[in-house]
Amino acid sequence: MNANTERIRIRGLQPEDSVTAITELLHVAYAPLAAMGFKYLATHQDEATTQRRLQSGISIVAELDGVIVGTVTLRAPKAESRCAWYSQSGVWSFGQFAVRPDLARNGLGTRLMSVIEESALQHGATELALDTAEGATHLIRWYERLGFRLIQHVSWDETNYRSVVMSKRLTAPNP
Numbered sequence: 001m002n003a004n005t006e007r008i009r010i011r012g013l014q015p016e017d018s019v020t021a022i023t024e025l026l027h028v029a030y031a032p033l034a035a036m037g038f039k040y041l042a043t044h045q046d047e048a049t050t051q052r053r054l055q056s057g058i059s060i061v062a063e064l065d066g067v068i069v070g071t072v073t074l075r076a077p078k079a080e081s082r083c084a085w086y087s088q089s090g091v092w093s094f095g096q097f098a099v100r101p102d103l104a105r106n107g108l109g110t111r112l113m114s115v116i117e118e119s120a121l122q123h124g125a126t127e128l129a130l131d132t133a134e135g136a137t138h139l140i141r142w143y144e145r146l147g148f149r150l151i152q153h154v155s156w157d158e159t160n161y162r163s164v165v166m167s168k169r170l171t172a173p174n175p
């Protein structure tokens, strides 16, 4: 474990958090995916888009010494979604998920995921879902190891690839 990771605090997004800093974090974290040819929105989105996506759900940040080093947004089911799975009640999803590259692969992403999983459960979710580029096999394998299964494909207007939708059944911990 990286010595820094123990000092990282995970908390809800606050109004004073810098959207500029979060946008920069997203660009730097998603850059390797852009280099692989996957034009995720987060590789190039502007600050207004970051803000809109942060406000689209429950946003969580990871903070190290006052600097935001990770983020993820949990979203409620959306009846009008183009993705059939996301439109079902009980299916919460997450996106805009990033950890600063120098801190990645130390378990922070898994910690952020646990926090949103717990939050989704508290809101009555029965499934936690995500979508990612179907060619991002390293991510798909990781999500599978975390218990996500393949559900369907979806193509978004703003990306240059087809996505896979993955989902994990949520069960409340025993009392």
Ligand SMILES: CC(C)(COP(=O)(O)OP(=O)(O)OC[C@H]1O[C@@H](n2cnc3c(N)ncnc32)[C@H](O)[C@@H]1OP(=O)(O)O)[C@@H](O)C(=O)NCCC(=O)NCCS
Pocket: 029, 030, 033, 097, 098, 099, 100, 103, 104, 105, 106, 107, 108, 109, 110, 111, 130, 131, 132, 133, 138, 139, 141, 142
């Ligand atoms: C995905 C992300 C948020 C995970 O955060 P993290 O702090 O690295 O997560 P963890 O340390 O808990 O787990 C990392 C796992 O991701 C996988 N992984 C991440 N990046 C990888 C890479 N470049 N190559 C191979 N595997 C990778 C590994 O399987 C790793 O698990 P392991 O350490 O057991 O092998 C972070 O890597 C990131 O910001 N990536 C770029 C943006 C992104 O891919 N977002 C998700 C889009 S759906």
